[in-house]
């Protein structure tokens with residue numbers, strides 16, 4: 457297996473970064489642009505592989521999309537403008553693409569099939585296909601609809617009331633996207649508040665919805681109107697540099713244009729709780745709340761992360777685990793079983809790869825326990841094809857005593873194609 461040597465023992469990180477567009481919002485801006493009537497212009501679009509897959513899938517459904525770098529223009533013709541694809545829709549590595557598209561395709565009266573890569577082939581889909589079947593769609597897939605390939609013949613939907621069995625924005629979004637095409641009202645009740653980008657998008661595109669605590673109601677048959685979307689920077693990408701700045705000595709980094717939607721800012725709350733020297737400046741609205749975040753080298757202490765906090769930082773847990781190795785005392789992460797069904801089983805891969813670097817960390821049924829503060833040594837580690845594990849290990853190497861080599865570095869392009877350029881620009 458080919459490995460790539462990573463930077464070691466960084467003396468300091470200094471400078472500023474313009475954080476690339478949010479992945480969740482980039483996907484949704486293409487999808488809503490496609491199902492709305494009229495033109496949608498998107499700026500600061502994320503050019504990671506996952507979002508490019510979403511564009512490719514909608515082009516196969518007949519939607520005209522122009523994309524050049526971070527600007528994309530979608531020429532939507534409403535839900536009825538989507539056509540039966542003559543080819544299979546391949547979502548690559550992207551869980552968000554397949555789960556949200558299933559919600560859209562569930563309402564379309566034509567046949568479509570969806571596949572993805574090896575990792576997608578192991579991720580559970582009945583959490584989405586089951587409620588879509590109760591709305592009235594015909595959907596089937598391998599192992600009783602649990603895995604790809606999945607085939608859909610949609611149309612003829614009627615609204616339902618559905619209590620989510622897991623805290624998942626992807627499941628919530630799939631049901632709302634199907635609900636927009638159903639007869640009558642669709643109600644989704646969440647277990648914990650998850651990212652609300654879909655709810656905000658529906659309203660931004662001129663649709664109506666009611667949110668009351670954990671209950672969301674949407675009426676079917678509403679027309680959506682194309683609009684402009686300026687995508688905020690992705691806090692999940694910024695997270696790698698927030699942690700790098702906190703753990704590398706003599707560091708000060710300004711991360712500009714970071715999305716600060718409260719359903720996503722768990723990492724900021726947890727880092728502050730752990731004692732991080734973190735400031736938020738220049739808060740403003742740019743489609744969603746955004747601001748600039750300044751992080752300096754910090755003296756950190758362990759904490760417990762659990763319950764409703766988990767969905768607010770679910771994708772940041774790998775990098776928070778690294779942060780905890782550099783904090784005094786014990787950090788406990790609980791209620792995070794969902795990590796087992798991401799691009800990899802992120803409980804296992806985080807624990808195994810950080811152990812290879814010399815960390816004291818153990819897995820539990822629903823999370824992990826990390827003992828700090830630990831000098832990391834270095835070694836040969838792997839992303840296991842998981843972008844967030846790859847970036848976490850690249851940040852870990854900055855505080856390792858010896859050389860670290862990373863297998864399968866390519867995975868990082870899924871969500872942060874410029875990651876290494878950005879890192880190099882801070883290494884002075």
Ligand SMILES: O=C(O)C1=C[C@@H](OP(=O)(O)O)[C@@H](O)[C@H](O)C1
Nearest residue numbers: 480552623624625626627770771
């Ligand atoms: O809706 C979204 O854009 C996402 C929701 C989360 O997944 P789940 O809904 O499976 O928790 C998250 O992990 C993923 O990176 C993006």
Ligand SMILES: C=C(OP(=O)(O)O)C(=O)O
Nearest residue numbers: 549550551552771798799
């Ligand atoms: C889980 C992730 O994405 P997805 O579910 O879209 O593959 C992620 O980006 O960490």
